Amino acid sequence: MPRTAYVNGRYVPHRRAAVHVEDRGYQFADGVYEVIAVQGGWLVDLEPHLRRLARSLGELAIPRPMSDAALRHVLAEVRRRNRVQDGMVYLQVTRGIAARDHAWPKGLKPALVVTAKSSKGPPAEAREKGVSVLSMPDLRWKRCDIKTTSLLPNVLAKQAARDGAAFEALFVDEAGRVTEGSSTNVWIVTKKGRLLTRAPDAAILNGITRQAVIALARAAGFEFEERAFTLREVRNAAEAFLTSTTAFIVPVIAIDGTRIGDGTPGPLTRRLNTRYRDYVARAVRAGDRRHAS
Numbered sequence: 001m002p003r004t005a006y007v008n009g010r011y012v013p014h015r016r017a018a019v020h021v022e023d024r025g026y027q028f029a030d031g032v033y034e035v036i037a038v039q040g041g042w043l044v045d046l047e048p049h050l051r052r053l054a055r056s057l058g059e060l061a062i063p064r065p066m067s068d069a070a071l072r073h074v075l076a077e078v079r080r081r082n083r084v085q086d087g088m089v090y091l092q093v094t095r096g097i098a099a100r101d102h103a104w105p106k107g108l109k110p111a112l113v114v115t116a117k118s119s120k121g122p123p124a125e126a127r128e129k130g131v132s133v134l135s136m137p138d139l140r141w142k143r144c145d146i147k148t149t150s151l152l153p154n155v156l157a158k159q160a161a162r163d164g165a166a167f168e169a170l171f172v173d174e175a176g177r178v179t180e181g182s183s184t185n186v187w188i189v190t191k192k193g194r195l196l197t198r199a200p201d202a203a204i205l206n207g208i209t210r211q212a213v214i215a216l217a218r219a220a221g222f223e224f225e226e227r228a229f230t231l232r233e234v235r236n237a238a239e240a241f242l243t244s245t246t247a248f249i250v251p252v253i254a255i256d257g258t259r260i261g262d263g264t265p266g267p268l269t270r271r272l273n274t275r276y277r278d279y280v281a282r283a284v285r286a287g288d289r290r291h292a293s
């Protein structure tokens with residue numbers, strides 16, 4: 001089935017979808033994005049994604065391309081036209097098209113692109129057996145809370161992980177503390193059974209999956225704290241895992257070749273995973289299918 005993309009007001013065949021050479025997203029990575037998971041035709045946690053998008057745009061003084069109601073419609077329509085039941089919807093807003101100059105002219109119209117594709121998420125093996133990760137210095141800027149398309153350090157880190165046969169690269173700041181993964185948030189369970197993830201400061205993206213898992217951990221009464229932890233604490237942890245829209249919850253069983261815990265997905269990770277899957281399944285069943293066909 002041919003795919004369809006939305007580009008600046010038009011639904012076009014995906015293979016012919018294109019933006020202008022002077023789109024500031026292309027020239028300066030001057031834009032933001034969101035990736036929203038689709039499960040059973042439902043756009044998972046759509047509202048928090050829209051709120052985060054509005055925040056990212058606001059921080060960069062990029063006007064909203066359209067109202068949230070119109071955007072919900074476009075997202076649903078792109079999902080529907082691509083017949084995605086399980087997969088993702090991608091949206092990107094750039095500052096717009098202008099003659100190349102670092103500073104931008106007044107009155108630019110932001111550019112909006114939306115695509116959708118079916119996918120099964122991370123391989124079952126990663127989710128069931130866990131994955132290895134590598135650590136890497138965090139070379140990024142000081143506003144990682146903004147979900148910008150400017151992802152070069154993340155791209156290089158993920159490639160280095162892949163070249164090293166690892167699933168993810170964990171960024172470590174100058175004080176030896178883990179910030180986040182190249183496209184995931186990082187969690188550990190200490191040997192005392194305390195669940196930790198870094199507080200949402202400017203060094204990390206406040207993941208939507210992260211926020212959902214925090215709510216689930218609190219509801220379940222797990223001992224939980226939002227605080228930064230060091231690479232050493234990861235090595236000494238009983239369990240570790242990653243969260244993201246596309247990976248959901250992925251157990252981490254080794255870092256830089258050192259086993260974490262007993263080298264298998266831990267019990268708390270498994271319980272949270274079950275709760276997260278139930279949460280998504282419940283939401284699909286509950287008929288929150290406004291965006292489904």
Ligand code: PMP
Pocket residue numbers: 035154180181182183184185204205206207208209210243244245246
């Ligand atoms: N951190 C970074 C750097 C990311 O790119 C992502 C994925 N968008 C995440 C964390 C996880 O965020 P979310 O749960 O919203 O996908």
